[in-house]
Amino acid sequence: MRSIALIDVNNFYVSCERVFNPKLIGKPVVVLSNNDGCAVARSNEVKALGVGMGAPWFKFKDLAKQHGIIGLSSNYALYADMSNRVMSILRQYSPDQEIYSIDESFLDLTGFQSRDLIQYGQDMRKRILKWTGLPVCVGIGSTKTLSKLANHCAKKRPVFNSVCNFNTMPPKDLDDLLGQVEVGEIWGVGRKLAPKLQALGFNTVLDLKRANPERLRQQFSVVMEKTIRELNGTVCIELEEISPAKKQIISSRSFGYPVRDYNSLAESITLYMSRAAEKLRNQQSFAGSVYVYIRTSPFKPDDPFYSNGLTIPLSSPTNDTRQLVNVALWGLKQIYRPNYSYAKAGVMLGEIVQEQGVQTDLFTQIQTSPKSTALMTAMDNINRKMGKESIKLASEGFKRPWKMKQGNKSPSYTTRWQDVPTVS
Amino acid sequence: MHYDYCYNNHMNDNDQYLNSKRGGIRQGAGRRNGTGKFREPTTVLRVPASQTTVIKDFLIAYQRKKLTVDIDAVIDFEWPKLNTPPINLLLYSSKVSAGFPSPAEEHVEKRLNPNDFLIDQMDATFFVTIQGYSMMDVGLLPNDKAVVDRSKQASIGDIVLAVIDGEFTIKTLSRNKDGSPKLLPANSTGAYSPIEIKEGMNFEIWGVVTGSFRRFK
Numbered sequence: 001m002r003s004i005a006l007i008d009v010n011n012f013y014v015s016c017e018r019v020f021n022p023k024l025i026g027k028p029v030v031v032l033s034n035n036d037g038c039a040v041a042r043s044n045e046v047k048a049l050g051v052g053m054g055a056p057w058f059k060f061k062d063l064a065k066q067h068g069i070i071g072l073s074s075n076y077a078l079y080a081d082m083s084n085r086v087m088s089i090l091r092q093y094s095p096d097q098e099i100y101s102i103d104e105s106f107l108d109l110t111g112f113q114s115r116d117l118i119q120y121g122q123d124m125r126k127r128i129l130k131w132t133g134l135p136v137c138v139g140i141g142s143t144k145t146l147s148k149l150a151n152h153c154a155k156k157r158p159v160f161n162s163v164c165n166f167n168t169m170p171p172k173d174l175d176d177l178l179g180q181v182e183v184g185e186i187w188g189v190g191r192k193l194a195p196k197l198q199a200l201g202f203n204t205v206l207d208l209k210r211a212n213p214e215r216l217r218q219q220f221s222v223v224m225e226k227t228i229r230e231l232n233g234t235v236c237i238e239l240e241e242i243s244p245a246k247k248q249i250i251s252s253r254s255f256g257y258p259v260r261d262y263n264s265l266a267e268s269i270t271l272y273m274s275r276a277a278e279k280l281r282n283q284q285s286f287a288g289s290v291y292v293y294i295r296t297s298p299f300k301p302d303d304p305f306y307s308n309g310l311t312i313p314l315s316s317p318t319n320d321t322r323q324l325v326n327v328a329l330w331g332l333k334q335i336y337r338p339n340y341s342y343a344k345a346g347v348m349l350g351e352i353v354q355e356q357g358v359q360t361d362l363f364t365q366i367q368t369s370p371k372s373t374a375l376m377t378a379m380d381n382i383n384r385k386m387g388k389e390s391i392k393l394a395s396e397g398f399k400r401p402w403k404m405k406q407g408n409k410s411p412s413y414t415t416r417w418q419d420v421p422t423v424s
Numbered sequence: 425m426h427y428d429y430c431y432n433n434h435m436n437d438n439d440q441y442l443n444s445k446r447g448g449i450r451q452g453a454g455r456r457n458g459t460g461k462f463r464e465p466t467t468v469l470r471v472p473a474s475q476t477t478v479i480k481d482f483l484i485a486y487q488r489k490k491l492t493v494d495i496d497a498v499i500d501f502e503w504p505k506l507n508t509p510p511i512n513l514l515l516y517s518s519k520v521s522a523g524f525p526s527p528a529e530e531h532v533e534k535r536l537n538p539n540d541f542l543i544d545q546m547d548a549t550f551f552v553t554i555q556g557y558s559m560m561d562v563g564l565l566p567n568d569k570a571v572v573d574r575s576k577q578a579s580i581g582d583i584v585l586a587v588i589d590g591e592f593t594i595k596t597l598s599r600n601k602d603g604s605p606k607l608l609p610a611n612s613t614g615a616y617s618p619i620e621i622k623e624g625m626n627f628e629i630w631g632v633v634t635g636s637f638r639r640f641k
Contacts, residue, residue, distance in 0.1 A: 022628070023590035085547045131548035131575050133630075414550060420569065423585060423592045424556040 002235055003109040003117055003140055003167055006147040007090060007124065010135045010155065012103035013041035016082045017072055019133035020413045020421055028069040032057050034253055036073055036407055056299070073409035081414040085132050093124050098239040106144060106239050121163035140165040144237045145230035148187040149205060153177060178231075179206040188227055193220070205231065249287070251276040252346020258297070259342045265294060266329055270393055272347045273328045277321040278383070280349055281376055286317035288351030290324060292331035297343035308335040317353055320372045321379070324349070325393060461487055478608065481599050485580040542635050548575035550631065552585065552592070559583070559594055561610035568638045570594060572631035583610075583633040588619065589626045594633060595619065 009015055013031035018024045028045035032038065038056045039046070049067055051060050057071060064071060083102045091097055096108035109117055121138035128136050139151025146166050154164035166174055183202050184194035200219075202208045209231040217225035226236040251272040259265055269292060280287055293309030310331045318324065328347050382391045411419035457465045462483075471479055543549045554568040562583060564570060572585045584597045586607060595607035600620070605627065609616035621627045 022587045022592075022630075025590070088547045131545070133574065417551075417569075420551045420553050421592060422555045423552045423570070423594050424554075424558060 001142045001167060001233065003113055003142065003165075004144055004147045004235075004239070005094075005107045005109050005117075005121065005138055005140045006100075006104060006144070006151045007107065007128075007136050007138050008104040008151060009086060009128075010137060011041055011043055012083075012134070013074060013079055014043045015134050016079050017075070017410055019082070020078075021410065024070065028067055029072065030057075030064075030069060031072050031074050033074060036071070037254060040074060058299070071408060073407055075410045075412065077412040077415045078410065082132060082134065086128055086134060086136070089128055089131060090124065093120065096239055106147065108239055109140065118163050118165050118168065121165070122161075125162055136162070138163045140167060142167055142233045143230040143235050144239070145187050145227055146233070149178070149181065149185065152181065152185050175206055175209075178209060179204050181205045183208050186227060186231070188223060193224075196220075247350075247352050249276045249279050249349040249352065250346065251279075251348075252293075252344065254344045255342065259345075260338075260340065262332075262336050262338075265336060265342060265345055266332060268345050269328050269332050269347060270325050272345070273325045274321050274392060276347055276349050277319060277324050277376075278380060280319045280352070281380060285352045285354055286319045287314065287324065287349035288317045288353060289313045289349070290327045290331065291348040291350060292328050292335065292346075293348075294332070294335060294342050294345045296340050300341075303341055304339075306337055306340045308337075310335050311350070313351075317351070318372075320376055321393065322372075477601055478598050481580040485582075488579065538637075542571050542637065543573075544634065545573055545575040548631075549573050549634075552594070554594065554636070558609040558611055558616040559596075561612055562596070564594065564610075564633075564636055565638065568636045570633050571635040571637075573634045574631040576632040576634065578629045578632050585630045585633060587626070587628045587630050588621070592630065593619070597629070 014024075014029045017029065017031065024043075026045070027043070028049060029043040030039045030046050030051065031041040033040045036057055038054050039051055039060075040054070042051055042053070046069055049063060049069070051063065051069075057064075060069075063069065079102060086103075087097070087099050087105055090105050090107060094107040094109055094112065098106040100106055109120065112120060117140055121140065125136055125138060128134055137151055137154040139147050139149065139154050140163075141147040141150045150164045150166045154160045154162050157164070169177070181204060182194070183189060183197050183204060184191065186205055186208065189197065189208075197203075197208065202211060208228060211228055213225040213228040216228060229236050253268070253272070255268070259268070273290075289311055291309060291311045293307070295307035296303060296305050298305065312327050312331050314323075314327065379391055411421075413419055413421055460466060539546075550572045551569050552572060554564045554566055554570055556566060564583075570585070576582075578584050578597055580597055580599050582597050583594060584607075585592060585594050586597075587593075588607075593607065596610055598606045598608045598618070600606050605621045607619040607621070609618065
């Protein structure tokens with residue numbers, strides 16, 4: 001039997017803020033998404049007040065006032081650095097690691113089964129807490145799906161003391177436990193599928209575990225079959241140690257202020273496309289299509305609503321910022337309508353192919369000329385060395401009055417010298 | 425409690441009797457230098473009465489440190505480091521060339537990196553900026569950057585970054601006779617008072633200050 005662990009940081013963004021601002025400990029704290037839109041992390045105190053994940057800030061502002069909820073803008077530089085520390089410490093416990101998200105990591109502990117894995121998990125937990133100040137939970141199971149559930153139990157049930165190993169539980173006890181967990185908690189089931197499963201009588205994890213995988217495959221998909229097999233201990237989803245190159249790259253933001261004029265929109269589209277193109281080159285890929293979209297705010301019923309997007313296929317895949325921006329701006333011109341207050345704009349790169357798979361068009365010249373490659377490499381290197389946006393297209397704009405609101409962002413405690421905490 | 429840093433005392437005080445015919449020291453008698461609990465020769469020192477607890481605490485901590493050095497070594501040996509952080513190795517590509525080989529090629533070493541000097545445990549190390557003069561006597565001046573290592577276990581006598589009721593402070597960790605912790609400033613002007621940690625206070629050691637650095641220009 002395999003032993004796969006899922007380790008994740010409790011209330012990650014809030015916990016990071018608390019490490020450097022201990023006054024926040026014990027207080028209700030939310031971290032808000034880009035542009036201070038909605039809650040992306042909540043402290044336990046806030047969860048207890050009934051604020052849901054993704055709740056828009058303006059909707060629970062009154063509740064916040066009443067209970068003294070502290071709303072912080074997200075500080076991704078801090079979270080990324082703290083995440084790297086946690087992942088690096090975890091790597092000391094197994095050579096087989098899959099970093100699943102900014103605050104979650106799978107570890108394959110199969111080779112360590114001669115040890116007491118609960119103790120091993122406690123060791124990880126203690127070390128991460130001591131070294132970084134961040135609390136984590138550890139779930140261990142024979143598949144990734146089970147380890148996710150074990151992690152859920154470790155977090156929700158104090159009896160496990162933050163480390164839960166399904167593999168060492170007697171099968172009957174495990175089934176009893178799975179009979180108490182709702183089907184929606186299963187990895188890959190989520191909010192959309194849970195009601196459908198419940199309608200068929202699958203209310204708990206145990207119900208789904210005992211389901212017939214072939215039959216449910218016909219009603220749902222092969223993913224459902226895999227999930228059921230994983231719940232029964234058959235590994236169907238392996239650890240992915242190198243994350244596969246993304247098939248889509250999205251770059252979009254809400255604006256800090258409503259934007260009405262074309263030029264400001266063009267600046268923002270250029271900026272987002274530059275970011276996206278940088279990511280594209282980072283994974284050595286080329287995009288085959290560009291999607292541009294703009295929309296007004298859906299939360300202002302008095303303002304006229306407008307939302308539109310356009311996909312533009314490229315004659316041959318490219319990763320040159322200048323070409324991608326030209327295409328995106330052409331698309332923007334097609335969909336832009338004056339006299340609206342735009343709240344959001346974005347671009348998406350699609351039909352992404354790896355470097356070696358570029359198919360050239362019979363009628364056009366090869367778009368990735370050595371000159372373009374050299375220019376883009378130089379641009380990326382300069383920006384990596386001298387800091388973001390040291391060199392950029394002029395059309396990205398300089399003032400950016402539309403840039404996002406980050407009213408209450410904490411300092412970059414660990415990534416900027418001028419921001420490290422001051423202590424007397 | 426006995427401290428054998430008083431031990432050698434007898435020998436020195438008795439020096440004046442060396443020429444006496446009777447009594448006095450016998451050569452080779454007594455415990456030999458460096459075999460006491462500190463594992464090194466000891467000496468006598470006059471200390472201010474008010475500071476004896478501090479100094480005793482320091483000595484206990486020092487003694488413990490000497491002991492733990494050995495214990496740590498054993499723990500390290502048993503602990504399987506499965507995936508130790510990559511070691512910087514020299515990029516050493518030897519080409520077959522027709523010319524005269526560089527006589528320096530085999531002597532290339534990595535250039536010194538201050539990180540190696542200042543940081544033991546990268547993943548657990550953070551920096552803070554010093555404000556005020558409370559730790560002046562240990563060389564921490566305003567705007568200095570202090571290196572804080574959270575992986576280290578704090579001992580009495582260490583400079584620590586502590587959190588008291590939500591506020592950060594850097595002080596020397598000490599202890600009262602009753603065992604309760606106390607934070608001492610390092611400033612002989614007397615402008616700063618020791619901080620007693622009383623029951624009901626929220627006290628936590630955030631990390632151990634392992635070094636500091638400063639730029640002049």
